[in-house]
Amino acid sequence: MSTSNNAPGSSSSNNNKNSLNTISLLSIYSKVTFDGTNFNDWMRNIRMTLRFDDKEYVLEKEMNEIDESKATPEEIVDYKTHCKDATKVSCIMVATMTPELQWFYEDYWTYEMCKDLIEKYHKRARQERYEIFKSLTTSKIKDRESITTHLQCMQCYVDCLLKLNMNFDEELAIDIVLHSLPSCYDHFIMTYHLNKEETTLSQLQILLRTAESGMKGKGIASTPTVAAPVMEIGQGKGKKRKAPSKQN
Template identity: 60%
Template sequence: MVLRFEDKEYVLEKELIEIDETTAIPEEYDAYKKHYDDATKVACIMVATMSPKLQRYYEDYWPFNMNKDLMKKYHKRACQETFEVFKSPMACKMKDGDFVVSHVQRMQHYIERLVKINVNFDEELAIDMVLNLLPNCCGQFILIYHLSNTEQTLAQLHNLLQTTEAGLKGKSISSTTTSALVLAIR
């Protein structure tokens, strides 16, 4: 964020190439000098935010090379983390007898974790995931929900399910609950 604010992000993507100061034209020298100064500041910021072990390792790196090396070392781990976080909600199928509200809250938590690790997740996909992981007894509710053509957010769906479930005085999902859910959507 600091780099973006200070317009210095380019030093992570553009390698600093040494120039011959004696033969360089003034514009080339000025561009090199600006890049050199910006890269020096960015390198200091990057190293200052690292653990002492990484500081010692990267203290002589330019930002472009540091970024490239860090991506090579940690990108695979980040991909594995994304996979594990994405896999969690998919294995979270709600069982007959469970409460809808707790299921939706659990799904919202998983979706928030995915958003935090920069997985692009639109509201419609999140709603579809929640609905897909409801038990079979909610099939009529899901059908009516999709046929109603009402644009709702995940929070609104959660409130709808919570209101319906509260109206049934805490009973678990059953065919009676499904009928009540269908009425709530209408």
Template identity: 60%
Template sequence: MSFNNASGSNPNGSFTLMNLCGKVTFDGSNFNEWIRNIRMITRYEDKEYVLDKELKEIDETTATPQEIADFRAHERDATKVACIMMATMTAELQKSYEDFYPYEMHQDLMERYHQRARQERYEIICSMITTMMKDGESVTSHMQKMQRYVDRLLKLNVNFPEDLAIDIILHSLPSCYDQFRMTYHMNKEEVTLSKLQGLLKTAESGLKGKSVAITPTPNSTPVLAIGKSRGRKRKRSSKGTKARTLDGSSSSGTKKGFITPSSDPKEAECFYCHEKAYWKRNCPKYQQDVKDGKVKPNHAGTKKK
């Protein structure tokens, strides 16, 4: 197979085109990449039009000389491009298209493989954005699964930025990686997919063997705070303690020890005489001293029934 040198001044032009021809071999799974390579070659040779324009037969007895010349030029170009396309296919595909001109070949391949590639691209993207890492799943296994999705999209000639892939992977992580996500977004350093996998493996090893109660995440802190408050006792108010202490004072003003109140009269201890079995208001000594005027009635410490 020979190629014309468009400029006529570069003897290595044909060799370069031959290298381009052998760069991509169409095997049924890489149609977009292959057809892009074919278009680049034919565009360089000014023969790309044969992919999009059908070669229609003419009646040379009635056609004008110009129409006959155009037809023969188109036929020559189509034959050369067909050879290029056939040479860059697998042997099985060559058998299917050996009698096709480039236009018919291109249309059939578009229908059979390009539409299939679009459907596959849609299914891969749907799977990728809905895949979530399960609890207990290895982060390495999860990353390998997501990497396969990315590799397949790239093979389908989808322009899929690595930053977008990283965002989708971060979204797929469980809640125990919330702190990792926060740190990642605060960090301004550029990260590749391979580096992200290393960082996630380090984070995973840090999470193993640690319970949430020992190493709480920011999101779990309020829950842990509520749990801890259940075991904390409420402090007695200083006001209430003071009142009980004053109630335990003797008539001479001497403070007595703190007496624990009781709702059972049999267990109660009188704040006045410190005898058991009754409260102060029922104390015989207190009632007699009040009657004799030795003490003034004091209801501050008495307990209402």
């Protein structure tokens, strides 16, 4: 009597827990919607959630059909489990895409979908990231261009790279800025590296504007006095670099 009365309650409790777990996982999946430009963020979110649910393997393991008349009981169980997991994961992946991508991938199995996405979007993003980083690191101030205008141009490259999941610490940002300066800033760069004081990226920009104001007639346009710092690359992260002393 006691056993029969407890069984239904126990089953109901387990079903409720499973439902809550499913809802919680779905809410995590839906935090990132794949739109064709954010593949790395989306796939990271998918992988981490699947890893928690022990289903990450379906992304990398191809599901081959078996002949049940010749397969062992264990092979049949494994195949059916794989099929069930792959179906769930493919539904989740497609459900977290934009409508246009949903229409294209709705009939894909998980493994084939993942392979196609990596080929189309991950490799494309890597090539795009390389081209933008190349433009950033070869950027130089043009004739009659102010330091503020130049830094704003560099910021556009940085924004694109951040969207492609390439992050910068502050030290690297400072090195990129210094590398972009023309030869008339050579003394400034030398003094900057020799000085023992530390500076942030924002402080460096102020120092550059001060140096710029003393370079009239050298092909460098002046920045308006009220201009605010424009570069934002890893603010507050990484090691600080040394600031130059004031130039006479």
